[in-house]
Amino acid sequence: LKLEEALRRALVRGEFQLFYQPQVDLHTGLTTGVEALIRWNSPERGQVSPALFIPVAEESNLISMIGWWVLEESCRQIAAWREAGLAGIKVAVNVSGRQFLNHALVECISDLMAQYRVLPSQLEIELTESTVMAEPERAIEQLNRLREIGIQVSVDDFGTGYSSLSYLKRLPLSTIKVDRSFVRDVNNQSDNAAIVSAILGLADALDMSIVAEGVETEGEERHLKDAGCIKVQGFRYAKPMPADQLAQWMRREK
Ligand code: G
Ligand code: G
Ligand code: MN
Ligand code: NA
Numbered sequence: 001l002k003l004e005e006a007l008r009r010a011l012v013r014g015e016f017q018l019f020y021q022p023q024v025d026l027h028t029g030l031t032t033g034v035e036a037l038i039r040w041n042s043p044e045r046g047q048v049s050p051a052l053f054i055p056v057a058e059e060s061n062l063i064s065m066i067g068w069w070v071l072e073e074s075c076r077q078i079a080a081w082r083e084a085g086l087a088g089i090k091v092a093v094n095v096s097g098r099q100f101l102n103h104a105l106v107e108c109i110s111d112l113m114a115q116y117r118v119l120p121s122q123l124e125i126e127l128t129e130s131t132v133m134a135e136p137e138r139a140i141e142q143l144n145r146l147r148e149i150g151i152q153v154s155v156d157d158f159g160t161g162y163s164s165l166s167y168l169k170r171l172p173l174s175t176i177k178v179d180r181s182f183v184r185d186v187n188n189q190s191d192n193a194a195i196v197s198a199i200l201g202l203a204d205a206l207d208m209s210i211v212a213e214g215v216e217t218e219g220e221e222r223h224l225k226d227a228g229c230i231k232v233q234g235f236r237y238a239k240p241m242p243a244d245q246l247a248q249w250m251r252r253e254k
Pocket of ligand 3: 156
């Protein structure tokens with residue numbers, strides 16, 4: 001079976017699942033939000049990495065179907081956590097380029113928020129730098145519409161694309177996620193340290209916040225904290241995990 005066909009069938013069969021990875025505040029040690037990350041449990045292929053199937057889905061309208069599923073599942077989960085007494089878990093959802101520029105996106109998100117009684121402060125969108133910069137004028141329009149309904153947007157994999165600084169200034173983005181290639185060994189690699197410092201300065205000047213991705217070691221954490229980067233995500237704190245495990249993780253903090 002072609003991967004594309006298998007993915008189409010996976011949607012119908014309910015083989016997708018969301019995992020959630022905590023984002024942690026280094027000052028308080030508390031989880032401030034989670035990133036939703038899709039997993040495909042295929043009976044035929046086993047666990048398939050999204051790094052493998054998302055690019056295939058992006059070549060067709062499959063990415064939209066998968067993307068809608070991810071948004072609805074995230075909202076459903078926010079409601080389920082709320083009902084379980086775990087209010088205020090903010091979920092960041094990855095949205096692909098094709099879905100981002102879809103005219104129906106903002107209305108779809110509004111509808112889901114109403115249906116599941118999700119507040120704008122409980123949902124966030126992650127766009128890669130290349131998605132934002134592919135069509136900056138359309139991106140600005142769409143970002144403004146998202147801002148109107150109160151949804152914050154962060155830019156993922158920052159530093160790996162070609163951000164035009166003049167556009168970055170005009171884009172209503174709330175957060176820069178520093179790509180993990182710059183976080184790796186930042187305490188020993190002076191080039192990475194310089195890049196991280198430059199991104200922190202840029203974020204400060206543009207009044208954006210920062211999340212460092214892929215933090216794995218104590219040394220990386222110490223360097224980031226000293227440099228003024230307070231929000232972190234990475235295996236050092238937690239791997240992406242299923243919703244019930246995340247609930248336990250959150251309860252442990254109380
Ligand atoms: O979770 P993992 O590191 O295996 O993810 C690999 C890649 O797949 C990452 O680049 C991540 O952004 C992407 N990815 C994971 N979940 C989603 C999703 O729900 N939607 C989209 N568009 N990309 C995702
Ligand atoms: O591209 P994006 O930032 O959405 O990718 C997120 C992916 O990064 C997830 O699939 C997650 O599994 C992975 N990830 C999260 N933390 C770490 C980490 O500390 N080290 C590595 N190598 N990967 C990580
Ligand atoms: Mn992401
Ligand atoms: Na990233």
